[in-house]
Amino acid sequence: MPTTINKSARSGSSSRSSGKDSSLWKWGLGAGVGAAALGVVAFNAAKTRRAEASNPPIGEFIEVDGVRLHYLEKGTGPVIVLLHGNGTMIQDWIASGVFGRLAETHRVIAFDRPGFGHSERPRSVVWTPAAQARVLASAIAKLGARDATIVGHSFGTMVAVALGLDHPEVASSLVLISGYYYPSARVDALVAAPPAIPIIGDVLRFTVSPLVAAASQDLMEKQMFGPAPVSEGWREDFPFKMTLRPSQIRAAAADAAIMVPAAASMAPRLAELQMPVTIISGSGDHVVTPSKQSGRLNEDLAKGRLTMIEGAGHMVHHTAADEVAAKIRNSASNAG
Numbered sequence: 565m566p567t568t569i570n571k572s573a574r575s576g577s578s579s580r581s582s583g584k585d586s587s588l589w590k591w592g593l594g595a596g597v598g599a600a601a602l603g604v605v606a607f608n609a610a611k612t613r614r615a616e617a618s619n620p621p622i623g624e625f626i627e628v629d630g631v632r633l634h635y636l637e638k639g640t641g642p643v644i645v646l647l648h649g650n651g652t653m654i655q656d657w658i659a660s661g662v663f664g665r666l667a668e669t670h671r672v673i674a675f676d677r678p679g680f681g682h683s684e685r686p687r688s689v690v691w692t693p694a695a696q697a698r699v700l701a702s703a704i705a706k707l708g709a710r711d712a713t714i715v716g717h718s719f720g721t722m723v724a725v726a727l728g729l730d731h732p733e734v735a736s737s738l739v740l741i742s743g744y745y746y747p748s749a750r751v752d753a754l755v756a757a758p759p760a761i762p763i764i765g766d767v768l769r770f771t772v773s774p775l776v777a778a779a780s781q782d783l784m785e786k787q788m789f790g791p792a793p794v795s796e797g798w799r800e801d802f803p804f805k806m807t808l809r810p811s812q813i814r815a816a817a818a819d820a821a822i823m824v825p826a827a828a829s830m831a832p833r834l835a836e837l838q839m840p841v842t843i844i845s846g847s848g849d850h851v852v853t854p855s856k857q858s859g860r861l862n863e864d865l866a867k868g869r870l871t872m873i874e875g876a877g878h879m880v881h882h883t884a885a886d887e888v889a890a891k892i893r894n895s896a897s898n899a900g
Contacts, residue, residue: 604771608810611774615805621682623654623674628702634682635675635703639667642896643709646674647700649718649742650823651807651816653681656717659801660882665889670896673709675700677723679815681806691818693719693826697726704734711736713896717881718742718851719819722826728837729830737899739842739892742878744852745861747828752851753820760817769810769817777808788878791848795882834864841868842895844888846876 623636636654644666646657654674657663666672678696679685689695700723704712714735716724721743728735759769777784781804785794806812843865845858852858854872862870871891876883 604775608770608774608808611805612809615803615809619655619803619806625682626703626706628699628706631678631686631699632684633675633678633699633703635673635707636663637671637673637707638663639669639671641670642899643671643673643712644892644896645700645704645709645712645714646672647677647714647716647720647723648674648680649716649720650819651680651812652802653806653812655681655802655806656798657881659797660795660879660888661797661885662881662889662892665885666892669893671709673704673707673712675703677720677815679818680812685811685815685818690822691815692822693722693726693830694730696723697730701727701731701734710734711899713737713739713892713899715739715892716741716743718744718878719823721745722823722830725830725834725837728839728841729833732839735839737840737842737895738837739844739895740858740861741844741881741888742846742849742852743843743857743861744823744827745834745857746831747824748853748856750824753823756820757817759813760821765814765817769813773813774808774810777813787850789882790850790877792846792875792877792879792883795879798879798882834861835866837865837867839867840895840899841865842891843868843870844880844891845870845872846878846880846883847872847874848876849878849880851878 621634623634626633626635634654646663648654648656653676657674663672663674676683678691678699685691704710710733712734714724714727716722721740724738724740725745728738759765759773785798789795843858843862845854847854858870862868873880873884873887881888
């Protein structure tokens with residue numbers, strides 16, 4: 565008797581088997597990706613612990629408005645306050661040699677801006693330059709350092725300008741180095757901003773962002789220092805691994821995200837600055853365009869004095885530390 569084969573049943577069985585295999589494959593892939601992500605998180609956490617253990621706080625702490633700020637103070641005399649740029653910390657001023665030069669003749673206070681180095685950056689605050697200036701103005705006053713010369717580098721210039729505009733009682737003069745003052749199209753800011761996005765950014769900064777930043781170190785340093793070579797001080801004394809911590813990556817991303825809108829908000833007020841303003845720029849800056857930023861600011865300010873240093877880039881305070889320190893000292897001496 566002929567055997568009847570139920571093709572429909574066999575096809576259904578095959579389909580169920582195929583679907584089951586597909587689900588198992590997807591489950592296995594998801595589990596593998598999850599395990600890999602957890603491994604990366606653990607790796608980055610271990611690197612963070614090692615970086616912080618190797619680079620403990622080098623200064624003191626002051627708490628203002630519920631925010632704990634790390635600062636380093638040295639020297640006596642007229643007060644100079646140093647504010648670093650995006651992604652760095654107090655050690656940038658030390659590695660350049662500017663901090664030590666100034667401390668020979670002045671009372672120098674260098675801050676880790678909120679979220680950088682060992683300073684806190686509560687997530688409940690949108691840390692615009694104005695918001696950072698409010699906290700720093702309180703800290704400066706609490707330290708008895710009114711009528712200070714405020715020195716900012718890169719993003720730190722925006723905070724310095726905010727101090728000059730909104731807190732002139734603590735700022736007798738400004739020194740603005742490699743600054744950004746007028747809004748412009750910034751692809752680099754868009755690329756750097758994602759780690760600041762809630763949830764998505766948290767995933768990035770604990771997983772891939774530290775790895776990408778570490779792999780990009782040489783390229784980033786050439787961009788920052790060019791056309792000049794990377795300074796020996798930076799290579800030997802700046803704790804680059806501290807910049808790879810998820811907390812600092814978030815702070816740097818947030819500063820990048822706010823940079824253009826903050827400049828758009830601040831630019832119409834620049835002419836209100838009443839104190840002397842010393843502007844310093846490297847002629848070959850690859851990060852900001854000197855003529856469109858420092859040059860334009862000098863034209864817009866009644867009390868602006870521009871120094872353009874040939875052959876230097878964005879990190880002009882490393883390349884020409886003696887000249888930069890001399891300009892800062894001169895500003896502090898002539899303030900008031």
